[in-house]
Amino acid sequence: MANILLWLMAVEILGLITFPLCYFFFCRLPDRGIVLSPVLGLLLVSYVFWVLGLIGGFGNSRFVIVGILLVTCLVSLEVVRNSRSDLLGFLWRERFHIVTGHLLFLVIFVTWISVISQVPAINHTEKPMDFGILNAVLRAESFPPEDMWLAGHTINYYYFGHLMMGVLTQLTGIASSVTYNLSLALIAALASLGAYGLVYNLVRLSGRFSRSATLFALIAPLFVVLIGHLVGVLDFVQAQGWGSEEFWHWVNIKDLSKSVAENGSIFPQSYNWWWHSSRVIDTVVGNNSLDFTISEFPFFSFLLGDLHAHVLSLPFVILSLCLGLNLFLDDSPLRDMWSKRRICEVLVLSLSFGSLAFVNIWDLPVLLGLLGALIFLRALREESISLAKTVLRTLVVAVPIFVFAMIIFLPFYLDLQSQVSGVLPLLEVSTRPFYFFLVWGLFLFITVPFVLRQFWSIPRERLLDERLLIITVVVTLVPISLWCGVAFFLIQADGGLVEAAISVGSRFGKLLPLILFVGICVFAGLARNKQGEHEIAFVLTITALGYYLLMGLELFYIEDFLPLRMNTVFKLTYQAWLLLALASAFGAYYWLTRPVPKNFGLRVGNHLLVVMTGLILLGCLYYPVGAALNRIQSADDPPTLDGLAHVKQRDPDEYYAILDLRDNAPWGRIVEAVGPDYSDHGRIAASTGLPSLLNWPGHELQWRGSSVPFVGRDKDVDLIYRSHIPEEVDALLKKYAVRYVYVGKRERAKYGEKGLGVFTSLMRPYFQSPGVTVYVRDINAY
Structure with a gap:
């Protein structure tokens, strides 16, 4: 409990210090971005901390962070001094919104703490990797940190999200094995709070008062982080033993191939049945996957417990969306963007959008594209200029922001080795419409009527606006036209003109409804923007972008180290979920507050739509309840937030060795047994932040695109443990500047006992227990 309170106190202090900023x-938003203050504070403090770490000489400690906080506090006090009466009046007017936001944050945080504490172990999927990055950041003497599984090389990954959690870890002094799990709950709470704040502002901008806007805004966190999709309905059907063999064969989702009666249970009882909901989009032939993809959504991610980049980025993507909305609401001439008065806005835009690549690089192109679209829409409001000048003014404003966003994070880019080799057309597979509906059904039922309503009510003269029509056609048809050209050329080269025409025509026909809907959404957004309905235009823009991403996933994929479009679907559907969840939250508010149509047919249709949407929402709520219960029931150990408690229970000697190395041992490289990915190997390095010679080689290959940086290291580690020749071992220890050698169960099981006596002649024991010995070498020997 003390750790939880201390963690919450640190977040609250960050928020209080940053609120004046x-x-x-956020001078154009009704709530002035108050609920985003912890997110902005964490970003500002962490960026300065990172820059100081790059410079070197400042140390990686709590004192540096406190110093940064004090400077930030002084700047905020200057803002307060200049706007004291306005600030007090604002806080009083927005008190209901502020209190509700804090309560929401606490409810989400405590809810996830209660779930995570049942299954806290850092021992599966990507957890050890994320834990290792967190500890590598905490133990780094300067940045970038050294790779915990490849000593001598820096981490070749976007680690800024882990660094931000590391800042809170340093500030609070809580053990990283606990803050790993606290961070998961914090990200869920911050993402919920940010979603709530964004939709609150949109509702307020549409004319609602604070109290009603507060209540409607609570829909946003529900849609963003608390619901699942409609595969849960199939899980329910399967659990009841319903459905024929032919039905389940038609469904054709792995682990949902037949009905399994669960003796009257509402939820499936099989272990981790909720896993397959993240692997829905696939083409399965004879139980073989031809299009194996990952289609995670936030609730699944938090339940799984990986502190991965796409999860860490959620609140910071929402922060960037709010900054984009704040910019979009400005009606002053676009050329004023570069005035001295606005330079601070440009800086914070660049920092927020630029940081996205450092947290999760997949977010950057999507969010920069959105920012460019918002700047273009702003320029488009200036009636007196041509379309060409509109584009030019957009570039004059957007390009410097984009460039500066890159420059302030240039050290990260210079150190990163990308494994992306290109963008290729998707020819072999496509998403089955049934699967598309299972994942996106709820959002479709809300956003499609909302978009059609906005399009239907556009004035006739605006429908014939030549500029809007040109923009709509270009934006909508460019990706499909490009794909058609490339795909036709490639297919006809192998199969002839007829096969090419059939394949291209079939894909185009399948995507035609989505293409038309995206076009309608784009045009409606352009029209509403011209009419000054900024909040509607913004919602239509993020809706169009969400479906644009989904359309793009059926046309192209990014060539990288994973099969076909697995990673592309994984990363981009996550962004689409966030965008469409936010748009759907506003769309739900819109439908709930519109007058009921007087026409009998329209009134009946409206009621049917509400009922069907409610049933679909109920189906989407089935999954999170059942999945959370299943996850909790799978726990064997007492509740705790310590992610290493399972090690303490099963191998206490290893646990206390980890604590000593993590908390007391000076930084240095360590040797431990080398083993495969997704195993207990590499645990010492990952848990202490001390870089090991090699571990999880599959991940290192993914990160670096080649085995050249570590080829032969596994043999060297083998020789260190097995050799009987002290000179041979000594040479290898010097080669890698090794400070520690760890000898525990895994080392004895893999390398045997015979060569371990060599260490006593070359090193001295640092830590000893019946099952573990850690040897240390005088670093001055190098």
Whole structure:
């Protein structure tokens, strides 16, 4: 409990210190960005901390972070001094919104803490990797940190999200094995709070008062982080033993191939039945996957417990969306963007959008594209200029922001080795419409009527606006036209003109409804923007972008180290979920507050739509309840937030060795047994932040695109443990500048006992227990 309170206190202090800056930066939003203050504070403090770490000489400690906080506090106090009466009046007017936001944050945080504490172990999927990055950041003497599984090389991954959690870890002094799990709950709470704040502002901008806007905004966190999709309905059907063999064969989802009666249970009882909901989009032939993809959504991610980049980025993507909305609401001439008065806004835009690549690089192109679209829409409001000048003014404003966003994170880019080799057309597979509906059904039922309503009510003269029509056609048809050209050329080269025409025509026909809907959404957004309905235009823009991403996933994929479009679907559907969840939250508010149509047919249709949407929402809520219960029931150990408690229970000697190395041992490289990915190997390095010679080689290959940096290291480690020749071992220890050698169960099981006596002649024991010995070598020997 003390750790939880201390963690919450640190977040609250960050928010309080940064609130005056939010009040200044988010000057056009009704709530002045107050609920985003912890997110902005964490970003600002962590960026300065990272820059100081790059420079070197400042140390990686709590004192540096406190110093940064004090400077930030002084800046905020200056803002308060200049706007004291306005600030007090604002806080009083927004008190209901502020209190509700804090309660929401606490409810989400405590809810996830209660779930995570049942299954806290850092011992599966990507957890050890994320834990290792967190500890590598905490133990780094300067940045970038050294790779915990490849000593001598820096981490070749986007680690800024882990660094931000590391900042809170340093500030609070809580053990990283606990803050790993606290971070998961924090990200869920911050993402919920940010979603709530964004939709609150949109509802307020549409004319609602604070109290009603607060209540409607609570829909946003529900859609973003608390619901599943409609595969849960199939899980329910399967659990009841319903459905014929032919039905389940038609469904054709792995682990949902037949009905399994669960003796009257509402939920499936099989271990981790909720896993397959993240592997829905596939083409399965004879139980073989031809299009194996990952289609995670936030609730699944938090339940799984990986502190991965796409999860860490959620609140910071929402922060960037709010900054984009704040910019979009400005009606002053676009050329004023570069005035001295606005330079602070440009800086915070660049920092927020630029940080996205450092947290999760997949977010950057999508969010920069959105920012460019919002700047273009702003320029389009200026009636007196041509379309060419509109584009030019957009570039004049957008390009410097984009460039500066890159420059302030340039050290990260210079150190990163990308494994992306290109963008290729998707020819072999496509998403089955049934699977598409299972994943996106709820959002479709809300956003499609909302978009059609906005399009239907556009004035006739605006429907014939030549500029809007040109923009719509270009934006909508460019990706499909490009794909058709490339695909036709490639297919006809192998199969002839007829096969090419059939394949291209079939894909185009399948995507035609989505293409038309995206076009309608784009045009409606352009029209509403011209009419000054900024909040509607913004929602239509993020809706169009969400479906644009989904359309793009059926046309192209990014060539990288994973099969076909697995990673592309994984990363881009996550962004689409966030965008469409936010748009759907506003769309739900819109439908709930519109007058009921007087026409009998329209009134009946409206009621049917509400009922069907409610049933679909109920189906989407089945999954999170059942999945959370299944996850909790799978726990064997007492509740705790310590992610290493399972090690303490099963191998206490290893646990206390980890604590000593993590908390007391000076930094240095360590040798431990080398083993495969997704195993207990590499645990010492991952848990202490001390870089080992090699572990999880599959991940290292993914990160670096080649085995050249570590070829032969596994043999060297083998020789260190097995050799009987002290000179041979000594040479290898010097080669890698090794400070520690760890000898525990895994080392004895893999390398045997015979060569371990060599260490006593070359090193001295640092830690000893019946099952573990850690040897240390004088670093001055190198």
